Amino acid sequence: xxxxxxxxxxxxxxxxxxxxxxxxxxxxxxxxxxxxxxxxxxxxxxxxxxxxxxxxxxxxxxxxxxxxxxxxxxxxxxxxxxxxxxxxxxxxxxxxxxxxxxxxxxxxxxxxxxxxxxxxxxxxxxxxxxxxxxxxxxxxxxxxxxxxxxxxxxxxxxxxxxxxxxxxxxxxxxxxxxxxxxxxxxx
Numbered sequence: 781x782x783x784x785x786x787x788x789x790x791x792x793x794x795x796x797x798x799x800x801x802x803x804x805x806x807x808x809x810x811x812x813x814x815x816x817x818x819x820x821x822x823x824x825x826x827x828x829x830x831x832x833x834x835x836x837x838x839x840x841x842x843x844x845x846x847x848x849x850x851x852x853x854x855x856x857x858x859x860x861x862x863x864x865x866x867x868x869x870x871x872x873x874x875x876x877x878x879x880x881x882x883x884x885x886x887x888x889x890x891x892x893x894x895x896x897x898x899x900x901x902x903x904x905x906x907x908x909x910x911x912x913x914x915x916x917x918x919x920x921x922x923x924x925x926x927x928x929x930x931x932x933x934x935x936x937x938x939x940x941x942x943x944x945x946x947x948x949x950x951x952x953x954x955x956x957x958x959x960x961x962x963x964x965x966x967x
Contacts, residue, residue, distance in 0.1 A: 782816070783847070784815070784816055784817055784818040785816060785817050785818070785849065785851070785876070786817075786818050786820065786846050786847055786849070786850045786851070787809070787813075787817055787818070787819045787820065787850065787851045787852075787853055787961070788820050788822075788839075788842055788843065788846060788850055788851070788852045788853065789802075789805075789806050789809070789819055789820065789821045789853045789854075789855070790822075790824065790835075790839060790852070790853065790854040790855065790858035790859065790861070790862045791821070791823070791824055791827065791855060791858050792855045792856030792857050792858045792859075792882075793824075793827055793828070793829075793830040793856065793857040793858065794827065794828060795827065795828040796827075796828075797827050798821075798823045798824070798827055801949060802821075802855055802858075802949075803821075804949070804952040805855060805881070805949065805950065805952060805954055806819055806821045808952055808953055808954040808955070808958075809853075809954045809957060809958055812954060812955050812957075812958030812959075813958045813961065813962070817961075820842060820845075820846065822838065822842050824838055824858065825838055830857060830861065831895065832861060832864065832895045832896055835858070835861045835865075836861060836864070836865040836868070839861070839862055839865045840865065840871070843871045843872065843873050844872055844873070846873055847873065848873050848874040849873075849874060849875070849876040850873055850875060850876060851875070851876045851877040851878075851879065851961060851964075852866070852875060852877070852878050852879070853879040853880075853881065853957070854879070854880055854881065854883060855881045855882060855883070856881070856882050856883060856884065856922070856923065856948065857883075857884065857896070858883075859880035859881060859882070859883030860880075860883045860884055860885070860886055860896055860898070861896065862878075862880070863878065863880060863883070863898070863902070863906070863935075864896060864898055864899075866878065866905075866906055866907065867898070867899055867902050867905035867906055868905075870907055871907070874907075875907050875910045876910070876964070877910060877911045877912070877913065877961070877964050878906065878910060878911070878912045878913070879912075879913045879915065879957060879960070879961070880912075880913070880914045880915065880931065881915045881916075881950060881954070881957065882915070882916055882917060882920055882922070882923055882948050882949075882950065883914070883916075883923065883927070883931070884922075884923035884927055885898070885923075885927040885930035885931055885934070886898055887900075887930070887934070889926075889930050890927055890930050891923075891927075898934060900934075902934045902935055903934060903935040903936050903937060903938075906935065906937075911937075911939070911964055912935055912937055912938040912939070913938065913939050913941060913957075913960055914928055914931045914932065914935075914938050914939070914940045914941065915941045915943060915950070915956065915957055916928035916940070916941070916942055916943070916946075917942075917943045917945070917946025917947050917948065917950055917951075918942055918943065918944050918945065918946065919944075919945055919946060919947045920946070920947055920948045921947070921948065922948035923948065925942060928940045928942060941956060941960070943956060
């Protein structure tokens with residue numbers, strides 16, 4: 781029997797996000813992917829007041845429990861911290877893909893924030909030959925859609941997917957993300 785493909789989903793920040801907001805995204809991804817995928821959805825520490833140190837340590841711990849080929853997915857600030865964590869030090873596991881969903885870009889042109897500021901050579905620091913996908917809703921009022929362009933500039937290998945009508949929570953529908961993950965598995 782084939783082992784299920786593992787996905788690590790890193791939640792966004794804010795009081796109640798794990799149980800009241802991003803759980804709907806994870807449920808949608810599970811439904812859309814169906815059998816053959818195992819989604820890990822750990823609760824990040826102090827979700828209402830995230831720190832890079834605490835969240836990056838939690839992401840690294842989770843990655844050590846997963847198999848090579850894991851696909852890492854981060855929503856909102858969770859995506860920003862996830863990609864910064866990967867750029868800071870290569871993970872012990874070989875990644876199958878990186879997916880950012882409505883992730884704010886922290887740095888020039890994006891959000892201010894010393895603790896989460898992304899390195900200027902971000903794209904070069906990410907694991908080589910790992911597909912990077914950036915999904916952003918055109919109706920996102922939390923992290924403006926222009927952040928997707930900033931990600932594209934910082935990570936030249938990224939494929940940007942702009943979703944008309946989608947808000948910061950992607951209207952609780954990760955069908956487009958699931959379709960991309962399935963296509964990546966076939967390629």
